[in-house]
Amino acid sequence: MNGAFTIGTPDAITHMAEELPNPKIDLPKAVFAQVGLGTITSFCYAIAIMYGINNLTDVVTSNGSFPLAAVYSQATGSSAATFGLLLIIFFSLMICLVGTFLLLGRIWWALARDNAVGDPL
Numbered sequence: 001m002n003g004a005f006t007i008g009t010p011d012a013i014t015h016m017a018e019e020l021p022n023p024k025i026d027l028p029k030a031v032f033a034q035v036g037l038g039t040i041t042s043f044c045y046a047i048a049i050m051y052g053i054n055n056l057t058d059v060v061t062s063n064g065s066f067p068l069a070a071v072y073s074q075a076t077g078s079s080a081a082t083f084g085l086l087l088i089i090f091f092s093l094m095i096c097l098v099g100t101f102l103l104l105g106r107i108w109w110a111l112a113r114d115n116a117v118g119d120p121l
Contacts (some may be wrong), residue, residue, distance in 0.1 A: 066086075068086075
């Protein structure tokens, strides 16, 4: 999930381009900083996850439900610790959900302002 959250954000940055004081200079810097930092943190996270895998076959054949849960279970050896780590992911999903709704609201506002969602007939 770390990679999805860190690489998926340039879309949000570009939607706010019209509010930047100097978008020609500031927008490429913001996108580069976000993608660069996201790539570095995703790479470090992937290396840490790989050290936690004891049996790759169990992770691959985890019924397709949530392979990260199988990795956490192997790494910790405890159901409570696995639940705690998955709870952290759940909380981050809920926080990102709020940001997603805000982004969609801004997109709809921009479309409505430009009369792009008017009467289709």
